[in-house]
Amino acid sequence: MKHEESSSQRSDTTIVPSRSGIPTLRGVEHVGLTVPDLDEATEFFVRVLGCEVVYTMGPLLYEENWFGLNPEFLPQTRRIIRALRCQNGAHIELFEFSAPDQRKQMPRNIDYGGHHVAFYVDDMDAAIAYLKDRGVKLYGEKKCASGPEAGKDSTFVHFCTPWGLMLELVSYPNGRAYEQEQPAMWRPS
Numbered sequence: 001m002k003h004e005e006s007s008s009q010r011s012d013t014t015i016v017p018s019r020s021g022i023p024t025l026r027g028v029e030h031v032g033l034t035v036p037d038l039d040e041a042t043e044f045f046v047r048v049l050g051c052e053v054v055y056t057m058g059p060l061l062y063e064e065n066w067f068g069l070n071p072e073f074l075p076q077t078r079r080i081i082r083a084l085r086c087q088n089g090a091h092i093e094l095f096e097f098s099a100p101d102q103r104k105q106m107p108r109n110i111d112y113g114g115h116h117v118a119f120y121v122d123d124m125d126a127a128i129a130y131l132k133d134r135g136v137k138l139y140g141e142k143k144c145a146s147g148p149e150a151g152k153d154s155t156f157v158h159f160c161t162p163w164g165l166m167l168e169l170v171s172y173p174n175g176r177a178y179e180q181e182q183p184a185m186w187r188p189s
Contacts, residue, residue, distance in 0.1 A: 028090040030083070031117055036104065036163050038080055038096035044161050045092060048134055049119065051084040054091070076100050086119070088189055106164040116158065118168040120188050124155045127169050131159055148178035
């Protein structure tokens with residue numbers, strides 16, 4: 001039986017830090033999420049998370065094959081885009097696509113292509129109570145972060161949108177353990 005190292009046992013020393021990369025890169029500008037129903041997703045992000053709609057584009061038909069679509073599907077593939085401001089940090093771009101060969105199964109977080117988006121909160125208990133009051137499905141209760149993410153009062157909880165997208169709340173008001181050795185990756189402003 002093959003033994004796999006846990007992430008806490010893996011060594012990061014083989015990865016050589018690089019300060020090169022894309023010239024002038026500043027950070028994450030937006031996160032794009034494809035959703036099954038743009039209005040339902042907008043309602044959730046606005047009503048539950050407090051995001052604000054900035055603009056909507058579309059419906060638009062593909063004239064260029066940006067995503068390697070089957071050429072015969074180009075005139076049948078349409079998209080609508082809605083941009084949302086969610087306080088500080090990257091904004092959210094919601095996409096509703098319609099295409100003949102579209103896969104409609106949401107990847108689980110553990111599947112290739114699986115993902116989640118995390119939002120920082122100052123008061124985890126108040127945020128969890130708020131989600132519960134609105135009937136949002138939580139994946140368990142608040143957990144204390146461990147490993148490099150640990151810190152005094154460093155907590156997180158995962159929750160779910162009505163269409164099955166996993167989201168997360170994080171809070172680390174006193175920083176995280178890794179910050180003892182290197183600068184913070186992100187801090188709320």
